[in-house]
Amino acid sequence: MSQNPKAQAKANEIRLVRLYDAPVDMVWDAWTDPAQAAQWWGPRGFTLTTHSKDLRVGGTWRYTMHGPDGTDYPNIATYHEIEQHQKLVYDHGATELTPPLFRVTVLFSTVGKKTQMEMTMALATAEAAAETRKFIKQAGGDATWDRFAEYLAEQIEHKERFVINRSFDTSIDFMYDLWTQAEQFSKWLPPTGFTMSFIRADIRAGGSSFYKMTNGSSENNVTMYGRAAYLEMDKPNRLVYTQQFCDADENISRHPMSPTWPETMLTTVQFTEETPDRTRVTVTWEPHGAVTAEELETFMKARGGMTMGWTGSFDKLESHLETLLPTS
Template identity: 65%
Template sequence: MSEFSAPNEIRIVRIYDAPLQAVWDAWTDQAQVGLWWGPRGFTITTHSKDLRVGGHWTYTMHGPDGTDYPNSTLYHEVEPLRKLVYDHGGNADRPPLFRVTVLFDEVDGKTRMDMTMALADAETAAQTRTFIRHANGESTWDRLAEYLGKRLEDEEKFVINRSFEAPQDVVFDMWTTPEHLARWLPPAGMEMRFLRADIRPGGGSFYCMSNPMITMYGRAQYEEIQRPKLLVYTQQFCDEHENISRHPMAPTWPETMRTKVEFNAEGPNRTRVTVTWDVAGKATAEELAVFLAHRSSMTQGWSGSFDKLEAVLAA
């Protein structure tokens, strides 16, 4: 691992566009935490939540396949609006799986969450990291961002994060250089080629994605580019003449989507990418419902592309 965390630790940092009080309340209020806690597709039932030193949070996590996962949290430190320290996973019959320290800080009107899970040793940490990856465990913190956006601004969003072991400039180039984009962005089994690419504020691109069974065209319009920190663009499906169309297999998908990509350095050779997707312009109630219903499949799709980006960066 990088200098970002110790070998026996798993560290996750997020910046939420929300006041510190709102993020703290989302974590600590029993009614709110039940609306976002857990990987995408999971729900929870809280049996008791006693937020104090020595108190417990006891809950059951319900998997999308119907499996129930009992959970218990024991709080060691509770500093309102500042810090939580707790053991996760222990009960009367077994020791805790790991100790969690969460720090909350206000940064320019936003909230920085810095969470560290400390495990027994590096091997256990590596195993847990793999488990979290396969279970989409980090989508929990993406769901928190979505929840805060809906609660505070009444905005419906899709959010996904991934950290890459590469410098910020290099990762930024992977998103803004057409030949790099074509190597990792398309879904598994599809090839991508740019028919036109003018990646600058006010510029646009026209591209094609295909496999032996289907060919799709799309176009992007770039609204904001701040190297190496920010990229904002809108996307639409279109035909080969750039006339606006709809996804060939999802005719009620919204016509125009906006993608916001934020690049944050987590060290000299580590970069966290945050993708926020929302509907641009008007959308019908049916289109918005389709967008919200497909957050799990969007997670799978972006995760597959991110896996390919990791491979490209490693090569």
């Protein structure tokens, strides 16, 4: 069963597409087994308690999501369609006292050795969909599907990774340029409050760059140097590079605020055309080369901070795009 990843959502729908590097039976089981779902379901920092699950048409999944601030979010999902390894349809967001918030349709399809997941959330009105989009973004709800990718990678490859996605309203070719032209990505990639300048920028497969980031504060000035080595540049689909912290003379150093951070990080950026004018960016970040147990633990514990950091950069990228694209 193959679906069209470029199909447009209706005004009252929220649509999400992800491609997971795992076979469809494994993706299905991780979705439907409550013990596995507890390892990844929900935004970062949330945990999950399943009270009961009856995976059949007319059955329910009763669970509570626990927020990092201690708030509990009870939920009753009622199943309407179940086609093993292919399709789930259920109502989401009901409680004992309130009706469901929306209906979810999830389609699973095999793409080579991977699995494509297409999710559509149908709400009563376009206005309700717009409000729900805002809520999901504010709550970090899209990180659920990044956590799912991390969980699958750990199960299959026994690797710890960080994954984050964001879709942007621009063409895939233009988005690729924003990631590979120094004068463009230096305007949005640095952490919030920092500026970025290049001492050297040879951005091509086999090339490298050396850069400086500073917050420009006279009272609490922080200046960081780093270098990147570009391993793959497959325009407009994929970009792979390594990163290391350096001193001003380009000697390898450590993260100035985290001395046990891994010495080398591998960044893989996948660009996916959702429509001719909308591109999904998937960033996968992982320690590279020799890594100690302490460094790996530091990386694993920092996923929440990484989410905040990349979210800030993505927010700046959205703002930068607005300055570049013509308005109607």
